[in-house]
Amino acid sequence: MKTRIFVTLKGGVLDPQGKAIHHALEGLGFDGVNDVRAGKLIELDLDDGVSDEQIDEMCRKLLANTVIENYRIERVQG
């Protein structure tokens, strides 16, 4: 069973990586870019028996720093 975890910075948290990407895009001549936020996408291949609670615990204990990051769990069908 495939599961995707999206980890993004909470609003208001400074995002130096996003700022650097934004600056680089403008340097390459791309207009119309108002803001860039960089985050993580973690794809887990799990046994079917792994529960939602266990996945949530993986996020809270390791995959996301819940002080400054939000996470979203998405089960991939099929």
Next chain:
Amino acid sequence: MKTRIFVTLKGGVLDPQGKAIHHALEGLGFDGVNDVRAGKLIELDLDDGVSDEQIDEMCRKLLANTVIENYRIERVQG
């Protein structure tokens, strides 16, 4: 207009970050984790006038290393 870019390593490309996460999850006692792949999620806030071609070009020129990475563009409605 909000757009998400998902950047993931191509199959067969070694993923040391994924391996490290996998190893750490097992060290924390989580069973049933078969594989972990780490990627990037980049959220762009763009003017409505920015075209699909321009976004694709941003990906090819900066956001993804197309030699070892795939990218997927997702326009976020609303």
